[in-house]
Amino acid sequence: MNTLIKNALVIPMKNDGEFFYGDILIKNGKIAEVGEKIDFPADETIDAEGAIALPAFINAHTHLAMILMRNYKDDKENLQEWLSEIFPIEDKLEADDIFKASRAGVAELIKGGCTTFADMYFSAEETEKAVMEAGINASLGLTIFGDGEETERRYLERLPKMKKNAESYGRITFTIAPHAIYTTEKDSYKKSKEYAEKEGFVVHTHLSETKKEVDDSLAENGKSPLTYLKEIGALSRNNMILAHGVHLTDEELEVVKEYGLSVINNPSSNMKLTSGALNVEKLIEMGINVALGTDGASSNNNLNMLEEMHVAALSASLRGGKPIKAYDILKMATINGAKALSLESRLGTIESGKDADIILISTKGLNMNPLNNPFSAIVYSASSEDITTVFSNGVKVLDDRKITYADESEIIKDVNAAWSAVTRR
């Protein structure tokens, strides 16, 4: 199967500020050629005139199945108060609930133009099934709370099975995901690092999300969270993503840079839970890789990466005191996500040899005219409604706003039934 996309405004995300009008040839799931004019007798030729072709978004930090708790326990004072309401309900979740929620989450991601996500949640085996059904990419992390024994159980018992399940699928990678320093013990963080280095996994953790987390760490450990992880030897060089990082100190940012860690910005969640706003501009200037995530839908309250870019741009400009470049926001949502998850050889740009994970954004709507600047138009003017088509691995997973691999109304019915059952338990 091959597909030729003609006459698009192509933003390859390869060179800063580059775009051109041209064509993209997809062969067997890969981008075979990108250029101003390609003639090829493809199985399907799509006239993408009036559309922007962009690498599909990468959601670098989420808890997919938390869509169950969308708009639940809203209006809480802060992260801690909210978590204290969320944890008890999470205890009631069963594997099949996670499966149904993951299916809904995967479909919601796709409708927002995203085909790759880094997840951290329970029953990751269920999320794995939902990913394979849709045909998209994921970096799945088995969340670790508690001590090193739990880490061993998860990684020695469960992960090998998950790896085997996804082996022939080839588009799922794994992370080792100690939750946060206030829920996960020291030996667990150390073991996580060992496994990650041995297996080539990315370590995925929450870090310095709130001022309280930092204050508590100073009180308990005599040092701030990243310094604590560094001193216990838990930092995994070039292979670790820090979700949030809002309250990293200047000194810690130097460590982040030195170790080649990535920071995942989650602006909606951080603003909503009053955690603060990441100073994105500063991190970019320092040369730190900043990617973008929606966090879970229960603190967002959606999984829409297009909207997250918009919020990220506004939040970064306000926080940094100067307007961030729209192109830098696009990088956060694409190539920087690929770098963070060690997937840049396969994803994040439109160039030959990479997986054909591409979205088409219509510029025909009222909100996109006059267009003037395609980067700004995507970040500030576009709405998910404008994302008409999403390819993952060369396959259309969204076509004319409809998911192609399953019945959307069934997915919605199932997730509501699951949530309804949870609340009755």
Add this chain to the structure above:
Amino acid sequence: MNTLIKNALVIPMKNDGEFFYGDILIKNGKIAEVGEKIDFPADETIDAEGAIALPAFINAHTHLAMILMRNYKDDKENLQEWLSEIFPIEDKLEADDIFKASRAGVAELIKGGCTTFADMYFSAEETEKAVMEAGINASLGLTIFGDGEETERRYLERLPKMKKNAESYGRITFTIAPHAIYTTEKDSYKKSKEYAEKEGFVVHTHLSETKKEVDDSLAENGKSPLTYLKEIGALSRNNMILAHGVHLTDEELEVVKEYGLSVINNPSSNMKLTSGALNVEKLIEMGINVALGTDGASSNNNLNMLEEMHVAALSASLRGGKPIKAYDILKMATINGAKALSLESRLGTIESGKDADIILISTKGLNMNPLNNPFSAIVYSASSEDITTVFSNGVKVLDDRKITYADESEIIKDVNAAWSAVTRR
């Protein structure tokens, strides 16, 4: 013509936190009845099961025709630098450009669920025509720069004609709109107030948008902007809207309250231009009426009130240090806008006797399930795609995402042609 909306989740915006499942009867453009079960042989009966019925949004501060400059001159350092690039291109705009841009702007507003807007721009006569074509509401302000002679010219020569044109239409009111203290002279502000009080107009002005505006006013006038307007006798009691107000001091907020003025929050524009974020929670606690605006699409960069609510909620929570209630954000976008524009006898809630300006928001999409909390769902989870139907004055102006009164593609073609001509001048 009458219409019966059945089985909706009705949010009347009359009593805090109220919603119920029920019906709305529209007769001759007015809401005739609202209740849990209405039986009536209407000309059209709409089954709104799975949809939320909400008062249509009120955009209380915009410059509609600035959609011409959407995504134009982005990435500027601040308001002043951006204005210095925008003013020269505005000098090239002709009346017909404003008409075409206003048509596009009106349609974009409607697609975001908005049927009432307070505008401040040049050639308001052209915007008036576009409003009457669509059949929605507007508070139109002839922008005033410069001295009192200009004010007199605008209000003695142009306004009577505009009033006459809209007389039988009945859904357009007028504001007198001195631009800002850094562009409009003292006698002009004083004359504006006189005309406003004589004619029952609302005064619409920009105020304390940036720290620089405040600093300049302190340097030039020895006092901050609102204090300056108060001392020259330019504050119009209960009948004046202050756009932005980000840098109002505590003392000035007491004056705002005392005079019964409204503050219009424009969070996207304020964040994008790094002006700051309004402390909405504080104003609400003080009992000040806070409404919501998109500002112009050139500093937003769209006219989507649904998205503006989302940004407003996030921005207010971050700024205020505690999560703002989603219901308070809904008030800003509906009843508070009606109050600000002195239109609350006619608009802003769903109750019998008011104009039938109502929107239906589908809750059937992936992003809206589980729903859990309808207020949060609208503010945080919904996307404009979910707004299926918009009534203004009882007439469907949006039906299944399509505007009903004109050809959308023609409108888009025309606005692009106009902008293209402007850039060649």
